Amino acid sequence: MTVSDFTKAAADGNLEALQEGINTFKNIDTLDQDNQTALGKAVLAGQLDAAQMLLNAKASAKVKLTDDKTIIQWAREQKDNDIAFLILLYNYMDRIAYSTxxxxxxxxxxxxxxxxxxxxxxxxxxxxxxxxxxxLDEVFESVPYTERLYQQCLALKAPQFSNKSKKEILDYVKEQIKNNNKSDCYMVCNNCTARFFQNIVYGNCQNDLIDAVNEIMDQANPEEK
Ligand SMILES: [Zn+2]
Incomplete structure (x- = not known):
């Protein structure tokens, strides 16, 4: 099976061939001739079952779907789209596992x-x-947060920020944080999530996403109820 057979199976919703590809390829995020991964092709073709199979196999949603958007960035912008919802849900579950x-x-x-x-x-x-x-990348994707950070930097009137563009300043700060924070991870309170990272975490489906996550958690820990 070639990479293009694999991504075509995703686009066609051919689950049998898709499973074979998942078993075959060490890296299921390999790009095909169209610069797409199997998950990208499933998303573009609206193949919900194929997308779920790939997400279960840990396919990445942080790969480019279009020239300027990753799969997860695309998913955040969708409304009433089952595949987008699934992608945000898996992303959220990963986040919880990582937090734990x-x-x-x-x-x-x-x-x-x-x-x-x-x-x-x-x-x-x-x-x-x-x-x-x-x-860290997600934190710096939030416009409300980077806007605040930028204003804070300007207020410092630090010499290294003079004559620098907004992007240069934010890149500099990000680099500094990267060098000082070994874990590359931010632990953020609920208030700050609500204030700055609503869209990054939930996209357009906050309530539905939280309901779905709670349902999964209840099924995983029935004794706590
Ligand atoms: Zn906070």
Missing amino acids: NIWEKTRKTFKRPDDCRYCDICSGKIQEEDSLALD
Whole structure:
């Protein structure tokens, strides 16, 4: 099976061939002759089952779908689109798993049981249940957040920012954070998520997404109810 057979199976919704490709290719995000991954082709063709099969196999939604948008960026902009919803849902579940992981590590370093982490945006105290993990790229994708950061930089009147464009300043700050923050991850409180990262996390389907996540969590932990 060639890469183009694999991505064609995704576009055609041919689940049998698609499964064969998933088993065959070590990297299921390999680009075909159209510069698309199998997931990209499933998305473009509106193949919901194929998209789900690929997402279950951990296909990346952070690859380019069009010249200027990744699959996840596309999904955020859609309304009433089942595939977009699925992509946002898988992304959110990944985020929760990632958060849990970080909290487990953090708790091991806590000295006292009531120690806590602080929100990487507002520095408020946070607990696991009112926090969400974002990666650095996502943080810098949020226009409301980068706008605020840019204004803060200008207010500093620092010499390294003089005669620099907005993009240059934000790139500089991002680079500084990258060099200082080994984990590349932001732990953000719910208030800051609501204020700056609503669109990054939920796209156009916040309520439906939270309902779906809760349903999945309830099924995974029935004893907690
Ligand atoms: Zn915060």
